[in-house]
Amino acid sequence: MAAPVLPGPVLVMGAGSIGCYLGGCLQAAGVPVNFVGRPRVLGDLRQHGLTLTDLDGGRAVLPPQTLDLNETPPAGAAPALVLLCVKSSATAEAAQALDVALPAGTLVVSMQNGLSNAEVARANAPGLRVLPGMVPFNVAELAPGCFHRGTTGALAVQDDPLLAGWLNVFAAAGLPLTRQEDLRPIQWGKLLLNLNNPVSALSGLPLRAQLLERDYRRCTAGLIEEALAVLQAAGIKPARVTAVGPQRLPGLLRLPTPIFRLLAARMLRIDAQARSSMADDLARGRQTEIDALCGEVLRLARTQRVAAPLNSRMVDLVQAWPSNPQPLSGPRMRAALSGR
Secondary structure (H helix, E strand, C coil): CCCCCCCCCEEEECCCHHHHHHHHHHHHCCCCEEEECCHHHHHHHHHHCEEEEECCCCEEEECHHHCEEECCCCCCCCCCEEEECCCHHHHHHHHHHHHHHCCCCCEEEECCCCCCHHHHHHHHCCCCEEEEEECCCCEEEEECCEEEECCCCCEEEECCHHHHHHHHHHHHCCCCEEEECCCHHHHHHHHHHHCHHHHHHHHCCCHHHHHCCHHHHHHHHHHHHHHHHHHHHHCCCCCCCCCCCHHHHHHHHHCCHHHHHHHCCCCCCCCCCCCCHHHHHHHHCCCCCHHHHHHHHHHHHHHHCCCCHHHHHHHHHHHHHHHCCCCCCHHHHHHHHHCC
């Protein structure tokens, strides 16, 4: 089979776990990639190169000298595609930098958590064509320059004619890309799953180990159930992004662990190394994306004049972590969320 025709180079704005994984897969498939990131990550990449692994046994190694690394978008850059992968809190600043550096009309796909990043980027980069996207899988930084995909799923993006030339490119890189007429239901479906991120982060456990403890699953079930009530009040129907539909998730999570293991086998197709990016943020003292997860639920709840106390308390727990960075046991977390 002939190699896909490349529309042009890619710029990754935000060389963190997701940015390094997506950009690394594309470069390993022959796409010229420029990585823009923080000094810490860029220093690791300059010293160690970029190693990508996944739960299926895949492995790709990009030596340091093959990587194009910058702390800001380089002057004169003209990428055919930008993958916006910064943390949600950095979206406005990153978009402004891209708007100044890149030609008008450059295609930008937001591969970020939450729902509002594409809108924020458009407001701060009016000269660029910004589309919302969704990354379904988990990527963890296991060592300097080493990024591991621990779960599965296909990327999704709001449909646009400019995407047509990229479909075969992403497929060849092992990153199947699905186009959606309306991405918002999928974004909400993904956000419901991501409500487990703070639970996992505060547990101090890898993702799979956390999901195998019923008390933690009950915490996640409560957050999801509350979010579903808010969505129903707003007339929003989230899409199913896993084998289990959103409405069934809370009941499944609350089952005894032996039954959960049997019924959630596909959900548990996670290797032992996977963990949430929020856990990495807490460990490194960085700002988390709790506002782009539970915070989105709270903002929608306020517009509907309904309460969301569990999501509110989870925001408080994550924000309080720096003052007492101790993992919470399942029973302690349940008590904290219930207000006891």
